[in-house]
Amino acid sequence: MKRVGYWISEKKSKKLNFEDHRELFRNAGFELVKIDLTAPLEQQGPFDVIIHKLTDYLAKANEGYQPAQEYIQRMQMYVQDHPECIMMDPIDSLQKLLNRNKQYKSVLKCDLLSQDSSVFTPTFVQLTTKDMEINRKKLTEAKVTYPFVCKPTASHGSRMAHMMAIIFNEEGLKDINPPCVAQSFINHNAVLFKIFVIGSKVFVVERPSLKNLYPSDQATICFDTQEVSKRDSTHFLNQLDASDLDSSPVVPDMERLTEVGRSIRRAMRLDLFGVDVIIDSEIKSYAVIDINSFPGYDGIDNFFDILIDYLKDVTGDLKNKIEESNNEDSLQVRKRLKPETEKTDEISSESYLNIEAKNILVQDVPNGLVNNQYSFVNKHSNTIGNSATNGL
Numbered sequence: 001m002k003r004v005g006y007w008i009s010e011k012k013s014k015k016l017n018f019e020d021h022r023e024l025f026r027n028a029g030f031e032l033v034k035i036d037l038t039a040p041l042e043q044q045g046p047f048d049v050i051i052h053k054l055t056d057y058l059a060k061a062n063e064g065y066q067p068a069q070e071y072i073q074r075m076q077m078y079v080q081d082h083p084e085c086i087m088m089d090p091i092d093s094l095q096k097l098l099n100r101n102k103q104y105k106s107v108l109k110c111d112l113l114s115q116d117s118s119v120f121t122p123t124f125v126q127l128t129t130k131d132m133e134i135n136r137k138k139l140t141e142a143k144v145t146y147p148f149v150c151k152p153t154a155s156h157g158s159r160m161a162h163m164m165a166i167i168f169n170e171e172g173l174k175d176i177n178p179p180c181v182a183q184s185f186i187n188h189n190a191v192l193f194k195i196f197v198i199g200s201k202v203f204v205v206e207r208p209s210l211k212n213l214y215p216s217d218q219a220t221i222c223f224d225t226q227e228v229s230k231r232d233s234t235h236f237l238n239q240l241d242a243s244d245l246d247s248s249p250v251v252p253d254m255e256r257l258t259e260v261g262r263s264i265r266r267a268m269r270l271d272l273f274g275v276d277v278i279i280d281s282e283i284k285s286y287a288v289i290d291i292n293s294f295p296g297y298d299g300i301d302n303f304f305d306i307l308i309d310y311l312k313d314v315t316g317d318l319k320n321k322i323e324e325s326n327n328e329d330s331l332q333v334r335k336r337l338k339p340e341t342e343k344t345d346e347i348s349s350e351s352y353l354n355i356e357a358k359n360i361l362v363q364d365v366p367n368g369l370v371n372n373q374y375s376f377v378n379k380h381s382n383t384i385g386n387s388a389t390n391g392l
């Protein structure tokens, strides 16, 4: 029996019904061990794999909160002392997510952004003062355009991380609340695509998003992101204006969305994460606007089966390769091996798109070729039918 150490918050554990899946893990040969971060890890191990969402503690540790620093250090020491233990989403990778400025800079380094001109991250700049002149200059230099979204620099660690403002004009610069990242607003017909990644598997779920917005003399709008992009959000900002209702519906290129997930995985060395992507309603380019560690996977019904398959992958073939290697520090070898496994896995990976929260759309990409025929699996009736891309 392989031992899987895990640490996620109580809230997340309940949301995912994590504990109810112990039996499923056991039947697959994995014993789930809940990690107690307040106690030494050596006595709680050994762990073959560790899965976690430590972003909030890491944010607190960065702020100097001592208990959180101890928890993070405990985890890091364990992984350092046990190179045979595979830690998903290493702390260094999480650090890049916690600060939106660093996060967007990391996205810019993704190979996909240099290879595919239709994938981008909207222009952004970090603002650290309320001084309107300084901010005006920085925004101009960074080519940030009106309207823009002001996002707290810290992406995790408190409710404030999700309180944002949309600034429409120069007068609105007085509403900037530093430290924040200002990012050009991209009109996307109020449709958000959440890419959910579980190792080499990539899923896409459609969500409501913000309506199209234009530069104007209107006052700054403040909003809580948790109210606008959930499956059932019905915020006034989700309702497209009548003049935008006619614009053509956004049809996602599943292969491109899948590649966004893979490319970010390669660049940021993450295993369990989500990417928020919007498609520019004018030029149809794909904008990466947010990366989340261990998201809710809402809409991925068989999340645990897929996670278990991934655990089998990383504790099976990959681990054998690591153990066979005695030339180098095995942790280093593991780090270099990850992209290799990814390449072979790519052939078998599938993408799922949840349409109107009822249908799961399965895209077949045989041998990496894009196939325009999709199969809808209705979750309620289990019936299967076919539809072409433009039938969405």
Ligand SMILES: O=P(O)(O)O[C@@H]1[C@@H](O)[C@H](OP(=O)(O)O)[C@@H](OP(=O)(O)O)[C@@H](O)[C@H]1OP(=O)(O)O
Binding pocket: 012, 015, 053, 055, 155, 156, 157, 161, 194, 225, 226, 229, 230, 274, 276, 290, 292, 293, 294, 295, 296, 297, 298
């Ligand atoms: O489930 P958690 O741990 O509260 O984290 C949520 C979660 O990642 C959520 O993603 P999703 O499940 O809705 O895809 C994130 O939503 P957004 O991408 O819409 O912001 C939340 O931000 C996460 O909360 P937190 O920032 O506390 O990690």
Ligand SMILES: Nc1ncnc2c1ncn2[C@@H]1O[C@H](COP(=O)(O)OP(=O)(O)O)[C@@H](O)[C@H]1O
Binding pocket: 122, 149, 151, 155, 161, 162, 183, 184, 185, 186, 187, 192, 208, 209, 210, 225, 226, 228, 229, 276, 278, 289, 290
């Ligand atoms: N640059 C942008 N252009 C248009 N809409 C955006 C942009 N950035 C964010 N949004 C909207 O705001 C929501 C929250 O932004 P996001 O960066 O994902 O914050 P959070 O980390 O709180 O999820 C998104 O789901 C999307 O609806």
Ligand SMILES: [Mg+2]
Binding pocket: 225, 276, 290
């Ligand atoms: Mg988001």
